[in-house]
Every structure is written in C-alpha cells, then in structure tokens.
Amino acid sequence: MTNIALLGFGTVGKGIYEILKDKEVYLKEKYGFDYKIVAISDFAFGNVYNPNGLDMELMMEEALAGKKFSKDVVDMDNVTLIKECNADLMCELTYTDLSTGGPAIDHCKAALSSGKHVVTSNKGPAALYYPEMKKLADENGVTFMIEGTVCAGTPIINLTDGPLAGCEISKIRGILNGTTNYMLSEMEKGMAYDEVLKVAQELGYAEADPTGDVEGHDARGKVTILANIVMGAGIKIADVSCEGITKITLEDIAKAKEQNARWKLIGSVEKKDGKVIGSVAPEMVDMSHPLAGVMGATNALTFTTDLLGDVTIVGPGAGKIETGFSILTDILAIHRNKKCC
Numbered sequence: 001m002t003n004i005a006l007l008g009f010g011t012v013g014k015g016i017y018e019i020l021k022d023k024e025v026y027l028k029e030k031y032g033f034d035y036k037i038v039a040i041s042d043f044a045f046g047n048v049y050n051p052n053g054l055d056m057e058l059m060m061e062e063a064l065a066g067k068k069f070s071k072d073v074v075d076m077d078n079v080t081l082i083k084e085c086n087a088d089l090m091c092e093l094t095y096t097d098l099s100t101g102g103p104a105i106d107h108c109k110a111a112l113s114s115g116k117h118v119v120t121s122n123k124g125p126a127a128l129y130y131p132e133m134k135k136l137a138d139e140n141g142v143t144f145m146i147e148g149t150v151c152a153g154t155p156i157i158n159l160t161d162g163p164l165a166g167c168e169i170s171k172i173r174g175i176l177n178g179t180t181n182y183m184l185s186e187m188e189k190g191m192a193y194d195e196v197l198k199v200a201q202e203l204g205y206a207e208a209d210p211t212g213d214v215e216g217h218d219a220r221g222k223v224t225i226l227a228n229i230v231m232g233a234g235i236k237i238a239d240v241s242c243e244g245i246t247k248i249t250l251e252d253i254a255k256a257k258e259q260n261a262r263w264k265l266i267g268s269v270e271k272k273d274g275k276v277i278g279s280v281a282p283e284m285v286d287m288s289h290p291l292a293g294v295m296g297a298t299n300a301l302t303f304t305t306d307l308l309g310d311v312t313i314v315g316p317g318a319g320k321i322e323t324g325f326s327i328l329t330d331i332l333a334i335h336r337n338k339k340c341c
C-alpha cells in the first residue's frame with residue numbers, strides 16, 4: 001500500500017486523483033499497486049490528514065464546489081504536515097515560481113528529509129535546486145521524480161533515463177511551450193500577434209499575464225532542467241539565453257513560408273567544446289524537419305544521439321489528465337522499483 005500526500009489540489013492534484021480512482025482495479029491487477037491518499041494541503045481548501053486514508057469522494061465534491069474541506073481538518077502548517085504524516089510519497093503540485101522556487105522548495109525538503117519520495121510537475125525545485133534535492137533524496141534513500149516538469153506526461157526525463165540510456169545525447173531541440181506554439185500556428189492563418197494572444201487567453205492556453213509563456217521564461221526553465229538532468233551540466237536558469245515570440249510579425253511568418261520554413265519557439269541544449277549551452281529563441285525551422293509539422297498546443301523534442309541519430313518525440317505538454325499521468329508514471333516507477341511498499 002502506497003500512502004500519498006498531495007501538496008496542491010488544483011488542476012493536476014485533481015487529475016492524479018481522478019486517474020488513480022478510475023484506474024484503481026487496472027493498476028492493482030497489472031502492477032499490484034494499491035494506494036491511499038492520506039494528506040492534502042491546499043490554500044483554497046485547507047489542510048487535511050487521516051493516516052487511514054481520506055474520504056476522497058467527499059474531498060473532491062467539496063473542492064469542485066469551491067468549499068473548504070470539512071473532514072479530517074488539521075491545524076498544522078504544510079511543513080509539519082508533510083513531516084508528520086504517514087505518507088510514503090508526496091506529490092508537489094503547487095504553483096511554479098522560477099525566481100525563488102516558492103514554498104515548493106520547503107515542501108520538497110521537508111518530504112525528502114523525512115524519508116518521503118517526491119514526485120512533482122513543479123518546475124521551480126527542478127530548475128533551481130535539482131542538485132540539492134537529488135542529494136537530499138540520496139541521503140535519505142528516497143527519490144526526487146520530475147517527469148511532469150517538461151512536456152507534462154509525454155516521456156522526456158524518463159525516456160532519456162530509461163529507453164535511451166546508453167545513447168549519448170549531444171543535442172536536444174524542441175517545442176517546449178504549447179501556448180506559444182498555438183499562437184504561432186494561428187498567426188500562420190493570418191491572425192496578428194495581439195489578436196491571437198487574446199484568443200489564447202480566452203481558450204485558457206495563455207494566462208492573464210502571459211509573460212511567462214510569450215517571453216520564453218517557461219521554456220527557459222525546462223531547458224535548464226534538460227541541461228542539468230539529461231546533459232549533467234551545472235547551469236543556472238540565468239545562464240540560458242532567452243528570447244520570446246513577442247517580436248514575430250505576420251511579415252516574418254510570410255517570409256518563412258516563402259523559404260519553405262515555419263517559425264517555432266525553440267528551446268535548445270547543446271554540448272559544445274565540453275560545455276553545455278542552453279537557449280530559447282524563435283527560429284525558422286525548415287519544413288522537412290519533424291518539428292515543423294508540430295502545430296497547436298503540442299510539444300515536441302528531437303534528441304540527437306550517437307547510436308540512433310535523431311529521435312523525435314511529440315505529445316501533449318499540459319492538461320489535467322496529461323500532467324496527472326506524469327505523476328502516475330513516476331509513482332508507478334517508485335512502486336515498481338520496490339522503493340515503496
């Protein structure tokens with residue numbers, strides 16, 4: 001039985017719960033995986049803990065109705081709750097802060113130092129403090145799993161660590177931000193930048209403050225994660241050069257078309273002369289390249305390897321179930337490695 005604590009019960013928190021509930025029988029039959037959610041902490045709904053398992057039907061009903069949790073409410077701050085609860089693993093699903101890491105840093109430290117695995121889709125701890133988190137995890141015999149931080153559940157981190165292990169990767173290039181890829185795709189249909197941004201906001205792809213996406217900061221966080229985890233570099237987020245799509249005009253789009261190419265916001269990590277260089281910038285990608293055909297809010301990455309040449313993976317980069325799946329895949333990896341009961 002794996003006891004789980006959820007820090008953050010927003011889109012992804014609800015997504016992982018829905019998956020675990022819907023697939024309960026399948027996961028038990030196929031992997032012998034059984035779980036209880038024993039603790040939740042959420043700004044909006046409060047902190048709850050029951051060592052025998054929370055009444056999740058009720059928690060979900062209350063959360064969907066926008067009400068505070070009414071059962072198993074505890075008067076503990078997040079760090080105390082994480083340390084004292086009987087969870088085997090904590091899912092860190094609070095907001096991403098790429099400047100300081102935000103409260104997620106304390107959450108992850110509390111979990112790892114008290115012998116709990118951490119599974120997270122939050123880019124903050126992974127982009128800013130991966131070496132520290134990994135060291136703390138190793139010292140405490142647990143794992144720090146971050147598949148969901150890059151391209152949601154589309155396998156990236158686990159792909160390079162699993163099926164691509166043994167291949168040396170010299171370059172990773174791709175579309176790491178669905179919002180900007182959607183915007184560039186729509187601009188090709190003739191809509192100007194400002195107009196397309198408004199539509200993206202109406203559809204929920206772009207936030208009210210779109211800076212993180214359109215200026216490339218979100219992709220920059222992911223490039224930092226790829227550089228440090230896949231390439232073993234020790235770079236900081238500020239070392240990654242960053243330019244967004246705000247200067248791309250309809251004229252630029254037309255010019256690319258004339259040259260049989262398409263604008264994409266490309267996140268790139270490359271080994272050059274023993275150094276790892278990371279960058280985010282709009283690039284004209286030739287139509288013959290697999291990345292050129294990736295349209296809409298989809299993500300894609302091409303890995304340049306010594307044994308296979310180029311390997312491209314295409315898939316969703318966001319969404320309740322898609323990111324919930326990233327959490328499931330890491331939970332199952334921990335379970336299957338027998339690192340959890």
Ligand SMILES: NC(=O)c1ccc[n+]([C@@H]2O[C@H](COP(=O)([O-])OP(=O)(O)OC[C@H]3O[C@@H](n4cnc5c(N)ncnc54)[C@H](OP(=O)(O)O)[C@@H]3O)[C@@H](O)[C@H]2O)c1
Pocket residue numbers: 007008009010011012013041042043044078092093094095096103121122123148149152317318319320323
């Ligand atoms: N959604 C996606 O498709 C996606 C994809 C990839 C990665 N991610 C990452 O996954 C994480 C979760 O995303 P999400 O979409 O689920 O976000 P979300 O819907 O905003 O949910 C986050 C939840 O955490 C709560 N929260 C914030 N700070 C907290 C704290 N200190 N203690 C307890 N609860 C706190 C929030 O409450 P309030 O609303 O009251 O602040 C909110 O309910 C983020 O880091 C995000 O960047 C999301």
